Amino acid sequence: MNVSAETAPALEELRARASALDTADPLAAQRERFVLPDDIVYLDGNSLGALPAAVPGALADVVHRQWGTGLIRSWNEHQWWQAPLRVGDLIGRLLGAAPGQTVAGDSTTVQLFNGLTAAARLRPGRRLMLTDPGHFPTDQYIADSVARLLGLEVRWVAVDDLARCLAEQGHEVAVAGYSPVDYRTGELHDMAAVTSAVQEAGGLMLWDLCHAAGALPVRLDELGVDLAVGCGYKFLSGGPGAPAFIYIARRHQAAVDQPLTGWNGHAEPFGLSGDYTPAPGVERARIGTPPILSLLALEAALTAFDGIDMEQIRAKSLSLTGFFTDCADTLLDELGFTVVTPREPHRRGSQVALRHPDAYPLVRALAARGVIGDMRAPDLLRFGVNALYVSHRDMLTAVRHLREAVAHGEHRDPRFLRRAAVT
Ligand SMILES: Cc1ncc(COP(=O)(O)O)c(C=O)c1O
Numbered sequence: 001m002n003v004s005a006e007t008a009p010a011l012e013e014l015r016a017r018a019s020a021l022d023t024a025d026p027l028a029a030q031r032e033r034f035v036l037p038d039d040i041v042y043l044d045g046n047s048l049g050a051l052p053a054a055v056p057g058a059l060a061d062v063v064h065r066q067w068g069t070g071l072i073r074s075w076n077e078h079q080w081w082q083a084p085l086r087v088g089d090l091i092g093r094l095l096g097a098a099p100g101q102t103v104a105g106d107s108t109t110v111q112l113f114n115g116l117t118a119a120a121r122l123r124p125g126r127r128l129m130l131t132d133p134g135h136f137p138t139d140q141y142i143a144d145s146v147a148r149l150l151g152l153e154v155r156w157v158a159v160d161d162l163a164r165c166l167a168e169q170g171h172e173v174a175v176a177g178y179s180p181v182d183y184r185t186g187e188l189h190d191m192a193a194v195t196s197a198v199q200e201a202g203g204l205m206l207w208d209l210c211h212a213a214g215a216l217p218v219r220l221d222e223l224g225v226d227l228a229v230g231c232g233y234k235f236l237s238g239g240p241g242a243p244a245f246i247y248i249a250r251r252h253q254a255a256v257d258q259p260l261t262g263w264n265g266h267a268e269p270f271g272l273s274g275d276y277t278p279a280p281g282v283e284r285a286r287i288g289t290p291p292i293l294s295l296l297a298l299e300a301a302l303t304a305f306d307g308i309d310m311e312q313i314r315a316k317s318l319s320l321t322g323f324f325t326d327c328a329d330t331l332l333d334e335l336g337f338t339v340v341t342p343r344e345p346h347r348r349g350s351q352v353a354l355r356h357p358d359a360y361p362l363v364r365a366l367a368a369r370g371v372i373g374d375m376r377a378p379d380l381l382r383f384g385v386n387a388l389y390v391s392h393r394d395m396l397t398a399v400r401h402l403r404e405a406v407a408h409g410e411h412r413d414p415r416f417l418r419r420a421a422v423t
Helices: 008-023 028-033 054-069 071-077 083-095 108-121 137-150 159-172 191-200 292-305 310-331 359-368 392-407
Strands: 102-104 128-131 153-156 173-178 204-208 227-230 245-248 351-355 374-376 380-384
Touching (some): 028 292, 054 071, 083 102, 108 137, 108 204, 108 227, 128 137, 128 159, 159 191, 173 191, 191 204, 310 392, 359 374, 359 380
Parallel strands (some): 128 153, 128 173, 173 204
Antiparallel strands (some): 102 245, 227 245, 351 380, 374 380
């Protein structure tokens, strides 16, 4: 790769830093728990996690032996029936949730619908739902739909304005639905402060953990969070369309009245009664027959976290994103990029976002060079880091390629301007 004479010493210094940081990295060996092509720098694990090495064999066993030979007997013999709770508990460990509070299944969108509705029903007489105007679209659509169904009103309040809103109308708030990490900028909000502010006003707190689960410690039990949902396919690396999860704090479970009253959540599913009696615990958050292949792929994927503490993951993730930002400051100066992710470690999640007017073709040009990130409209390049398989060297390689792609005008190639169905 070409580098101008003036950046050569800075590049040398960055290279030496990357090498020292990677040598001292206690998680470096975890990359072997994933199948990743050698010639790819994968910085899109915040959209679709890489393939954990344990998954192909586990899935082959589920398909050939458990399904192919065991047939319907495997619901009992291989505990398929218990999988939503078993996988839920594995996820719960990563979320600081004691067993018996998390269920895996369905999509984040479905879990959001169930969770927001159930939360609002736990606060009858309160007419407001709060959510972020910059929230991921599905969170906005579902909040709006739940509010219309229950005759509530959505207030679109940014996290920074929450205190003011709660001071004025907190007594009317039934539930607040927020994400700790802004999916575009990677900004991390103070979960403890937001949770207690909402609860002090008498409302319930529901967190969407899509960009936090498996990426950073969230301490659900310790913070006294009421409900949480999240997906299985980003930092949990459960595969495309992996089952999502819902967490319902134990203290709420007996009273939770969830709207999707499927037979799997019944107290006695095989009693086949025509009347719905919810299961006593978090089992009531089950809906219909779970997608066993996907669920067991997710279960195998979660072994990538065996023996690893979320604090270790957080420490490395911050080191990676901090180093990425340093590389960008040094190598992308005056090339039209702005780092939009907060620089203070306690204010950033596990990604770095750069603003550039040519974000889309640049992401495509980078991918052609083997560096995979993604774009969020209109002008953000997102680079997610999964500390289990990304190195500091990857950070430097990505930024160097970005510099070269811009310098050579590669993003002006017409084939990179055409939008694919998924950006
Ligand atoms: C914060 C957030 N919530 C929800 C979703 C997606 O919901 P679903 O898993 O139902 O597609 C995403 C997807 O990127 C997300 O970032």
